[in-house]
Amino acid sequence: MNTADAPSMSAYDRIGGAPAVTEAVERFYRRLLADDELSGFFTGTDLPQLKRHQVALISQVLDGPKAYGGRELAEAHRGMDISPGQYKAVGMHLTAVLEELEVPRDIIDSVEQVLTVVAPDIIEA
Numbered sequence: 001m002n003t004a005d006a007p008s009m010s011a012y013d014r015i016g017g018a019p020a021v022t023e024a025v026e027r028f029y030r031r032l033l034a035d036d037e038l039s040g041f042f043t044g045t046d047l048p049q050l051k052r053h054q055v056a057l058i059s060q061v062l063d064g065p066k067a068y069g070g071r072e073l074a075e076a077h078r079g080m081d082i083s084p085g086q087y088k089a090v091g092m093h094l095t096a097v098l099e100e101l102e103v104p105r106d107i108i109d110s111v112e113q114v115l116t117v118v119a120p121d122i123i124e125a
């Protein structure tokens with residue numbers, strides 16, 4: 001079935017559900033850790049937990065299961081002094097991963113809208 005043409009399905013189901021989101025999150029953190037401007041933020045973090053929380057959050061944003069049990073985004077990023085440029089760079093890595101995985105454009109657009117909405121919770125510097 002060409003799920004990209006089934007707007008009645010949730011975005012989560014259209015992109016392939018849990019395996020697709022898990023793959024996207026793996027690739028996302030692979031990119032962040034390979035980016036010298038960003039990797040330092042993740043030193044000493046519990047990466048497996050971070051990935052699990054990110055999978056849950058993205059699933060929820062895409063109208064999949066509502067299982068996010070992490071902190072509020074503002075609380076999770078408080079004190080990190082994340083600049084607008086760093087935020088943009090992280091967003092671009094996420095978008096690039098979604099493009100790599102051939103996520104339909106309308107879904108990428110809605111993820112980018114969410115990134116715009118949550119930016120003030122995460123950017124501090």
Ligand code: HEM
Binds near residue numbers: 050
């Ligand atoms: C682009 C939008 C972003 C989203 C949706 C997002 C989402 C998340 C989530 C869900 C967590 C887990 C919170 C928890 O486990 O309680 C987290 C933690 C974290 N985020 Fe982000 N994040 C974003 C941007 C960024 C940026 C721009 C940076 C750094 C440049 C960053 C660095 C971190 C770090 C280092 C942690 C781990 C915090 C800790 O373990 O104490 N995030 N983020």
